[in-house]
Amino acid sequence: MNWRKARVVAVFELLSTVRSKSFLITTFGMPVFLSLYGLLVAIPGLMEVQRRGEVRVYAVVDRAGVLDLAGEVAGRPEEIPQEIRDALGQLGQAETLDAALAIRGSVIFRPVEERDEAREAVQAKAVTGAYILPADYLETGRVELLVREDAGRRARKDRDAFRGLVLDRLLAGRLPEAEAGRVRQPVADLQELALAADGQERARSVWGGLVRILLPLAFAILLMLSLIMTAGGLLQATGVEKENRVVEVLLAAASPVEILAGKLLGVGATGLLQVVVWFGMLGVMGVVMAGTLAGLGVELPWPALAIAPALFVATYFFLGSLILGTGSLGTNARESQQLGMLWSVPLVAPLIFFEVILEDPGGTIARVLSWIPFTAPVTVLMRLSVAPESIAWWEVAGILAVLVAATWGSLLLAARLFRIGLMLTGSRPKLRALLRQARLGA
Amino acid sequence: MSLLVFENVHKSYGETRALAGVTLAVQPGEVVGLLGPNGAGKSTLIRILMDIIRPDAGSVRVFGEAFRRAHLDRIGYLPEERGLYLKQRVVDVMVYFGVLKGLERAEARRRAQAWLARMELGHVERWRVSQLSKGMGQKVQIASVFLPDPELCVLDEPFSGLDPINVRLVQDLIGERRRAGRTTILSTHQMNQVERLCQRVALIHQGELLVEGDVRDVRERFSRPEVRVGLASGPPPPIPGVATQTDEGDGSWRLLLESGVSPARVLAALVAAGKPVERFERVLTPMEDIFIRVVQRREAA
Numbered sequence: 001m002n003w004r005k006a007r008v009v010a011v012f013e014l015l016s017t018v019r020s021k022s023f024l025i026t027t028f029g030m031p032v033f034l035s036l037y038g039l040l041v042a043i044p045g046l047m048e049v050q051r052r053g054e055v056r057v058y059a060v061v062d063r064a065g066v067l068d069l070a071g072e073v074a075g076r077p078e079e080i081p082q083e084i085r086d087a088l089g090q091l092g093q094a095e096t097l098d099a100a101l102a103i104r105g106s107v108i109f110r111p112v113e114e115r116d117e118a119r120e121a122v123q124a125k126a127v128t129g130a131y132i133l134p135a136d137y138l139e140t141g142r143v144e145l146l147v148r149e150d151a152g153r154r155a156r157k158d159r160d161a162f163r164g165l166v167l168d169r170l171l172a173g174r175l176p177e178a179e180a181g182r183v184r185q186p187v188a189d190l191q192e193l194a195l196a197a198d199g200q201e202r203a204r205s206v207w208g209g210l211v212r213i214l215l216p217l218a219f220a221i222l223l224m225l226s227l228i229m230t231a232g233g234l235l236q237a238t239g240v241e242k243e244n245r246v247v248e249v250l251l252a253a254a255s256p257v258e259i260l261a262g263k264l265l266g267v268g269a270t271g272l273l274q275v276v277v278w279f280g281m282l283g284v285m286g287v288v289m290a291g292t293l294a295g296l297g298v299e300l301p302w303p304a305l306a307i308a309p310a311l312f313v314a315t316y317f318f319l320g321s322l323i324l325g326t327g328s329l330g331t332n333a334r335e336s337q338q339l340g341m342l343w344s345v346p347l348v349a350p351l352i353f354f355e356v357i358l359e360d361p362g363g364t365i366a367r368v369l370s371w372i373p374f375t376a377p378v379t380v381l382m383r384l385s386v387a388p389e390s391i392a393w394w395e396v397a398g399i400l401a402v403l404v405a406a407t408w409g410s411l412l413l414a415a416r417l418f419r420i421g422l423m424l425t426g427s428r429p430k431l432r433a434l435l436r437q438a439r440l441g442a
Numbered sequence: 443m444s445l446l447v448f449e450n451v452h453k454s455y456g457e458t459r460a461l462a463g464v465t466l467a468v469q470p471g472e473v474v475g476l477l478g479p480n481g482a483g484k485s486t487l488i489r490i491l492m493d494i495i496r497p498d499a500g501s502v503r504v505f506g507e508a509f510r511r512a513h514l515d516r517i518g519y520l521p522e523e524r525g526l527y528l529k530q531r532v533v534d535v536m537v538y539f540g541v542l543k544g545l546e547r548a549e550a551r552r553r554a555q556a557w558l559a560r561m562e563l564g565h566v567e568r569w570r571v572s573q574l575s576k577g578m579g580q581k582v583q584i585a586s587v588f589l590p591d592p593e594l595c596v597l598d599e600p601f602s603g604l605d606p607i608n609v610r611l612v613q614d615l616i617g618e619r620r621r622a623g624r625t626t627i628l629s630t631h632q633m634n635q636v637e638r639l640c641q642r643v644a645l646i647h648q649g650e651l652l653v654e655g656d657v658r659d660v661r662e663r664f665s666r667p668e669v670r671v672g673l674a675s676g677p678p679p680p681i682p683g684v685a686t687q688t689d690e691g692d693g694s695w696r697l698l699l700e701s702g703v704s705p706a707r708v709l710a711a712l713v714a715a716g717k718p719v720e721r722f723e724r725v726l727t728p729m730e731d732i733f734i735r736v737v738q739r740r741e742a743a
Contacts, residue, residue: 016529252521
């Protein structure tokens with residue numbers, strides 16, 4: 001293969017795409033679109049903020065006599081697990097949590113003697129609703145909640161507040177305060193420890209675990225996103241040449257492999273450029289938060305992060321060439337897209353086995369999926385991220401070698417399909433004819 | 443040594459036979475006309491030379507060696523179905539094709555500008571291709587083919603879509619290339635262009651090479667022994683060896699010679715008879731007639 005020619009094609013494709021209006025609109029318009037989408041999503045939250053401090057009053061008719069309400073009682077604030085409180089505290093967001101809880105409003109329970117009185121209050125909109133504990137409540141656990149017909153469904157937090165009230169009143173005086181606290185919240189503060197090979201115990205933070213799970217997910221999404229974006233560009237680039245009949249001139253100057261590699265590099269670079277621009281914005285946020293992340297005890301999965309770019313590039317070329325090769329067999333742009341994108345489906349297959357791989361990163365399924373080029377990238381990332389010790393370095397090197405070999409093979413196969421596909425102008429060829437042509441090199 | 447040799451080349455598309463053992467040699471500096479009806483196998487032969495498709499059997503030798511892709515940098519190609527990148531600037535497309543053929547970018551740009559000027563298209567250098575007329579686009583493509591100064595050029599119907607002035611321009615360019623020792627294969631249906639430009643001709647039909655040779659020799663081979671004579675007055679006198687004479691109505695006469703009688707002998711007889719001869723020429727069958735005759739004969743067989 002003449003890399004000079006591949007480079008010439010790549011530069012041409014890169015400049016053609018980058019100079020187009022659609023590229024500029026997509027690249028810089030997408031963040032704007034996402035911001036607008038974010039605003040749209042935030043509207044319910046903003047409406048919630050406007051209702052800040054709203055007090056909802058519920059009448060309580062206690063025929064069972066278990067609540068012993070002398071007057072109005074405020075509902076207990078929501079229970080937030082200590083580890084979440086700690087984590088937010090480390091982020092300096094403890095006050096935000098209190099503010100958020102305040103925004104969610106408060107609930108007041110007002111004792112009422114009779115059911116009819118409660119009914120009238122509900123009807124008159126003097127209260128949001130009425131809880132009625134029948135005389136046999138202790139035996140049955142049955143409680144009635146009376147609301148107006150036109151009332152919307154009450155939020156879960158209101159019901160939780162009532163449950164908390166009943167729990168507090170049932171426990172009051174029956175158990176010491178500490179034990180009562182454990183009944184309310186059996187595991188208030190979970191300290192997760194990781195036992196290292198050298199026998200040392202180290203605390204595992206909530207955020208650290210989250211990052212280890214999210215990283216392979218983000219990788220898979222990023223890969224899918226860039227493939228979808230660039231595949232469109234790749235298929236369009238070949239479609240235009242097929243349509244304009246430039247392809248014969250092109251094939252007379254460069255081999256299918258050179259054209260294919262050039263297109264993959266050029267169009268791929270534009271796709272990656274977009275991804276870099278978009279994720280660069282997130283990256284800036286990451287740098288800003290780097291100190292905070294360190295403070296949270298987040299240990300980034302460095303082995304996974306180190307190998308991710310190599311996996312990304314190899315997978316991009318592997319799948320990109322297959323997408324381009326099969327896509328070129330399509331007789332129109334839509335068919336090309338459908339044919340080409342079939343290859344991206346196996347990429348996310350490891351996500352189906354997500355739980356299995358998480359539970360047993362060194363198990364048979366994880367190992368087998370690691371050696372299949374389609375599923376290797378996400379599986380290897382998951383294993384390296386969750387449990388680096390589950391995969392040996394020789395295994396990683398071997399898998400990368402298989403991926404590189406598969407990429408070269410797919411490039412050659414795609415070149416043959418590309419050569420056949422670009423010469424087609426009418427109907428799609430039959431599979432048998434296709435195989436014969438591919439064997440003969442068209 | 444031949445510049446290009448197709449040796450017993452076969453190619454089929456499924457059940458359809460496109461080429462059935464074509465052997466053809468092209469000499470350096472020649473302009474060779476590649477003729478044949480639609481679907482004869484001309485484009486397949488050209489595409490095999492350009493490595494766009496591969497032959498089922500047979501071989502191609504070019505520049506004295508077995509074909510390699512690297513040879514394509516020395517071969518220019520104008521396909522019949524033409525196209526350019528519509529959204530690109532004219533000069534950028536020409537530079538792209540030039541660089542792909544091995545030129546340095548700066549050199550390709552310099553040559554592109556020179557060729558545009560030569561094609562009287564200097565003013566469209568910065569235009570988008572989509573802004574060009576059909577004829578302009580055609581000239582840009584021809585210029586792109588000539589830009590790397592290829593040793594061998596394959597032009598498939600280069601005159602289609604051109605007005606007479608531009609036809610003459612392209613004819614001149616092909617002539618210049620021939621004088622510079624460059625070789626051209628001209629695939630066309632315009633027989634007058636073949637007679638005017640080509641030294642040799644190859645006629646393909648149903649994947650087989652039916653006729654090949656020097657243009658004049660081929661025309662001779664397919665012609666009857668006839669001469670056309672223009673006389674200042676009256677009909678030609680009876681000349682021994684002339685079987686029939688036909689008045690063509692414009693002062694000229696067509697004389698059919700008997701077997702073994704040379705035109706020179708007839709001319710000498712006319713002069714000896716004291717007839718003032720204004721015009722005397724060998725009547726050769728036009729390539730178009732030969733084409734039709736060969737194809738029809740083949741189909742009848």
